[in-house]
Amino acid sequence: MSRAIVMLIQQSSQILDTVAPKVKAEANKKIAEVKQKIPTKESVKQMMMDEITSRGPELVCSIEVRSRINFIYNKLKSNATKLQFIIDKSNEKLTKLQETLQKVGEIILIIEGIFAFLNALVPILQTIAISAQVGLFLLKGPAADGDATIKFANSINKSNAKAEEIKNSIKVFKKKVDKITKKALIPMGIVLLAIGVVSTIKLALTTLIGLIESFYLKYILMCDVEGDSMEDEDYADAMNDAQSNLDDALGGESGEIVIPEDDLLPNTIERIRNANFQVIQYRIA
Numbered sequence: 001m002s003r004a005i006v007m008l009i010q011q012s013s014q015i016l017d018t019v020a021p022k023v024k025a026e027a028n029k030k031i032a033e034v035k036q037k038i039p040t041k042e043s044v045k046q047m048m049m050d051e052i053t054s055r056g057p058e059l060v061c062s063i064e065v066r067s068r069i070n071f072i073y074n075k076l077k078s079n080a081t082k083l084q085f086i087i088d089k090s091n092e093k094l095t096k097l098q099e100t101l102q103k104v105g106e107i108i109l110i111i112e113g114i115f116a117f118l119n120a121l122v123p124i125l126q127t128i129a130i131s132a133q134v135g136l137f138l139l140k141g142p143a144a145d146g147d148a149t150i151k152f153a154n155s156i157n158k159s160n161a162k163a164e165e166i167k168n169s170i171k172v173f174k175k176k177v178d179k180i181t182k183k184a185l186i187p188m189g190i191v192l193l194a195i196g197v198v199s200t201i202k203l204a205l206t207t208l209i210g211l212i213e214s215f216y217l218k219y220i221l222m223c224d225v226e227g228d229s230m231e232d233e234d235y236a237d238a239m240n241d242a243q244s245n246l247d248d249a250l251g252g253e254s255g256e257i258v259i260p261e262d263d264l265l266p267n268t269i270e271r272i273r274n275a276n277f278q279v280i281q282y283r284i285a
Contacts, residue, residue, distance in 0.1 A: 005111055005173050012107045012180050014188065019100050023187040026097070027194040032092045033199055034083050039076070041211060046229045047072055048215040052222070060221035073216045073275070081278075087205065091198045098191045104184045111177055118166045126163055210279035217272070217280065220270045221259070224268035 053070060059065060095219055259272070261284045269284055 002169055002173075005114055008107050008111050009173070009176055009180065012104045012184075013109075015100060015104050016180070016183055019097055020183075020187040022070050022196070023094075023097050023101075023190050026090060026093055027190050027197075030086070031197055031201070032088050034090070034246065035197075037079070037083055038201070038204060039079075040094060041208075044076060044208065044211055045215065048212070048219070052219055066223070069216070069219050073212065076211065076212045078207055078276075080212065084202070084205050084209075087201050091202070091222065094195050094198065095190055098188075098195070099187050101184060101191060104180070108177060108181060108184075111173070118170055122163045122166055126159070126222060136226055137169055171220075176197060213275065213277045213280045216279075217282075218276060220268060220275070221272050224265045226252075246250070
């Protein structure tokens with residue numbers, strides 16, 4: 001039993017020595033790196049909307065500005081998608097590390113089970129020793145038998161010695177198990193915290209992509225509706241309807257943006273489809 005416990009303790013220590021540094025590296029480096037690269041809402045708005053508003057009504061839908069907005073949109077979207085890929089990979093690694101750390105907990109449970117079994121042996125051994133003492137007592141006097149007396153005495157000594165050995169072994173190994181448990185709590189806590197942060201980052205990236213897509217859709221609607229002025233009534237209606245539905249979608253109140261088809265120019269639908277929206281769900285009606 002002692003050898004089995006030693007092997008299990010060594011196995012736990014090896015797992016912790018291997019996994020703990022990886023947990024810290026993934027949590028401290030990869031996640032922090034992604035967090036730093038996520039642009040703010042203000043910076044996205046500045047890159048896209050300022051480019052639009054700074055050109056004026058007469059140039060805002062020109063080929064040059066269209067090309068520039070397309071470039072900004074694709075760049076922001078590509079960067080956000082890359083960050084999503086990195087954070088998804090990080091989440092996979094953290095999940096695997098968590099599963100590996102859980103093996104330490106499983107090993108500790110096995111050891112605790114061995115402790116329970118050994119503890120159950122102690123009263124049995126003590127009962128054997130007591131029974132041997134009774135037998136030894138009954139053999140005193142005229143009925144005494146030398147060989148039987150020796151056997152009872154040996155049984156008493158061996159049972160008591162084994163019971164003490166078990167109690168001492170459990171005491172020694174319990175300290176080692178407690179030490180491993182405390183050691184395991186640190187990386188386990190880091191993993192749980194890191195996975196929570198990853199979930200928050202994933203939500204932030206989804207929101208960011210939705211924001212990028214919403215600004216781009218607003219630009220498409222601004223340039224691809226009937227009328228030739230930014231003050232055109234059809235344009236204003238299309239923008240107001242789209243923005244209202246965008247706000248609902250990003251706020252979780254609606255899963256779909258309804259775009260009125262009557263106000264759109266012939267190529268608008270194709271432009272919207274070519275945008276390959278990832279977060280925004282739309283319906284042209």
